[in-house]
Amino acid sequence: MKATKIKIKNLFGITETELDGRSVEITGTNGTGKTSVIDSIRYALTNGSSRDYVIHKGEKEGEIIVETDTGIYINRKKRTEQADYKSVKDCGKEVSSPENFLKQLFTPLQLDPVAFTQMTKKEQNRAILDLIEFPWDLNWINQQFGEIPQGIDYSQNILQVLSDIQSENGDYFKRRQDINRDIRNQKAFIEDIAKDIPEHFNAEEWENFDLAEAYKKINSAREHNSRIQRAKAFKDSYANKIRGFQGEKESAVAAEKMAISNQREAILKSIERMKAEIAANENKLASLDGILADKIALAESRYNENVARLDSDIKVADEYADKTPVDTAPLEQQATYAEQMKKYINEYNRMKTMQEEVKELTAASDKLTAKIELARSLPGKILETASIPIEGFTVENGIPLIHGLPVSNLSEGEQLELCVDVALSKPNNLQIILIDGAEKLSAENREKLYNKCREKGVQFIATRTTDSSEMEVTYL
Numbered sequence: 354m355k356a357t358k359i360k361i362k363n364l365f366g367i368t369e370t371e372l373d374g375r376s377v378e379i380t381g382t383n384g385t386g387k388t389s390v391i392d393s394i395r396y397a398l399t400n401g402s403s404r405d406y407v408i409h410k411g412e413k414e415g416e417i418i419v420e421t422d423t424g425i426y427i428n429r430k431k432r433t434e435q436a437d438y439k440s441v442k443d444c445g446k447e448v449s450s451p452e453n454f455l456k457q458l459f460t461p462l463q464l465d466p467v468a469f470t471q472m473t474k475k476e477q478n479r480a481i482l483d484l485i486e487f488p489w490d491l492n493w494i495n496q497q498f499g500e501i502p503q504g505i506d507y508s509q510n511i512l513q514v515l516s517d518i519q520s521e522n523g524d525y526f527k528r529r530q531d532i533n534r535d536i537r538n539q540k541a542f543i544e545d546i547a548k549d550i551p552e553h554f555n556a557e558e559w560e561n562f563d564l565a566e567a568y569k570k571i572n573s574a575r576e577h578n579s580r581i582q583r584a585k586a587f588k589d590s591y592a593n594k595i596r597g598f599q600g601e602k603e604s605a606v607a608a609e610k611m612a613i614s615n616q617r618e619a620i621l622k623s624i625e626r627m628k629a630e631i632a633a634n635e636n637k638l639a640s641l642d643g644i645l646a647d648k649i650a651l652a653e654s655r656y657n658e659n660v661a662r663l664d665s666d667i668k669v670a671d672e673y674a675d676k677t678p679v680d681t682a683p684l685e686q687q688a689t690y691a692e693q694m695k696k697y698i699n700e701y702n703r704m705k706t707m708q709e710e711v712k713e714l715t716a717a718s719d720k721l722t723a724k725i726e727l728a729r730s731l732p733g734k735i736l737e738t739a740s741i742p743i744e745g746f747t748v749e750n751g752i753p754l755i756h757g758l759p760v761s762n763l764s765e766g767e768q769l770e771l772c773v774d775v776a777l778s779k780p781n782n783l784q785i786i787l788i789d790g791a792e793k794l795s796a797e798n799r800e801k802l803y804n805k806c807r808e809k810g811v812q813f814i815a816t817r818t819t820d821s822s823e824m825e826v827t828y829l
Contacts, residue, residue: 354423354458355784355812363408364396364415364431365389374422375828376806378791378815385824387816391789393417394814395464397429398455398783400439407431421783427455458783460484466772466802467790474761477768481746481753481760482510484775487739497731498724512732512748519728529721536714539707546704549697556701559694567688574679581678584670591667598659605652613645743774766798773805788815803829 359372366389379387396402397417408415408431419427424444431437441451448454462469462480469480489511495501503524505517517523620638624631736748745756752759755771763771772786786806791799799817806813807829819825 354421354425354781356419357422358418358420359394360416360418361390361393362416363412364393364417365402365404365407365409367393368409370826372814372826374812376803376811376813376815378803378817378827378829379824380817380819380827381821381824383818385822387818387824388789391787391814391816394419394785394787396431397427398459398464400429400452400455408433425458457781459785460775460782462772462775463783463785464787465789466769466786467788467793469772470765470768471793474759477760478753479509479513481743481755481771482512482748484743484746485510485512485735485739485748487511487735497727502724511735515728515731515735519725523725525721525725525728529718529725532714532718532721536711536718539711539714543704543707543711546700546707550701550704551694551697554694554697554701556698556705559691560698562691562695564688564691564695567684567691571681571684571688574681574684577676578678578681580673581676584673587670588667588674591663594663595660598656598663602652602656606649609645609648609652613641616641743771765794766801769794769798769802770805773802773809773811784811786811786813788813791815791817792819 355374356372357374361367361370363369366384366386370386370390372390379390381387392402392404394417396407397419413433415431417427417429419425424442426440426442426445428440429438439451441448441454443454461483469477472480491501491507494507494514498518502518505514505523507514509517518525520526617638732748743755747754747757754760755763755767760768760771788802791802794802803813803815805811813829
């Protein structure tokens with residue numbers, strides 16, 4: 354498809370100009386309107402301009418009309434006092450989505466191939482990758498990754514999008530980096546906790562161990578052993594206590610005998626002085642034996658009571674004295690060990706929680722790794738089915754290659770020839786190349802570019818700065 358008519362009126366620096374389908378070189382000094390022709394055609398195709406003023410100074414309306422040999426008609430008007438106007442027809446019928454329709458007619462490289470040679474390596478790669486035809490949208494991205502990855506410029510070509518998704522600056526890589534750092538930190542905490550926990554520690558066993566019951570058993574055993582010791586000591590003191598009771602009895606009897614003897618002597622001495630009281634004293638004397646007997650009986654009774662009480666106590670002692678004491682050492686060791694083990698339970702549980710968190714983090718990291726690997730593998734699958742319009746065009750690790758060489762390695766002339774190949778890559782495209790600033794090219798490269806366009810049948814419109822004060826159009 355070629356342009357058969359290009360009519361420009363009151364746009365940029367052009368008052369009125371008309372071109373046919375032939376290739377032309379527009380020459381003249383700066384300010385003569387050369388670039389205005391190029392900018393007008395770009396405006397017709399893209400509805401955009403880098404200039405602040407589109408309409409020719411002093412006019413209220415600017416217009417460009419482009420017609421092709423396939424029946425496409427483009428009429429775009431820029432106005433100051435009313436809304437802009439556009440009409441895009443295909444074989445006489447208005448196109449429903451004109452801007453999208455026009456985007457399919459050209460590639461950005463066709464509109465400024467000279468600028469392409471001056472782009473950075475990254476910009477050139479992006480421009481070439483944009484040529485790959487592969488149907489995708491955000492739904493396709495969502496199907497592949499289960500989500501729409503964040504922080505990605507989705508206006509780029511699909512290979513650059515995938516490259517950004519898997520890159521070190523991408524959200525997946527950074528999130529995985531953060532997760533892996535958390536995993537390392539968690540594992541360090543786990544190791545720090547684990548070094549203080551005994552090997553084969555059974556948290557459930559020690560968590561359920563009844564320490565209070567263990568100490569209850571120890572106290573019961575200690576009480577049992579104490580009774581045995583007291584019983585043995587009591588039995589050992591039995592004879593001594595009997596002798597003590599007997600000594601108490603003998604002392605009491607001796608004291609009473611002495612007292613009675615003293616009384617008897619006193620009475621006998623007083624008989625002689627108290628003849629009048631002989632009868633009374635004789636009666637009293639007669640009763641002294643009875644009193645002595647009562648006292649002896651009382652001492653005997655007390656003795657028997659003490660012996661009986663002691664015998665009762667000895668029976669209790671006999672019950673325990675021969676029993677074997679319980680060895681509390683194992684119980685005490687068990688309780689002490691259980692108490693030590695219980696101290697580890699909280700740290701052990703914290704360690705187990707961290708281990709579960711590490712599992713979850715590892716799973717999340719693995720998922721991100723899978724998505725990163727997917728982003729790395731998808732370009733190969735895409736290139737198997739995608740339409741690649743340029744001969745010798747391949748992609749390795751996201752870098753476009755032309756016959757095995759990066760675009761940045763091509764000479765200026767080869768890069769310009771590539772732009773012509775791009776223009777020819779789609780037969781239904783508008784076969785036109787806009788070459789603004791041809792003076793920036795060496796004479797050799799400029800002639801090579803013109804010749805290649807002629808050989809391939811591509812229409813070109815070139816501008817070149819010369820010393821001429823008037824804009825001149827030369828058909829080539």
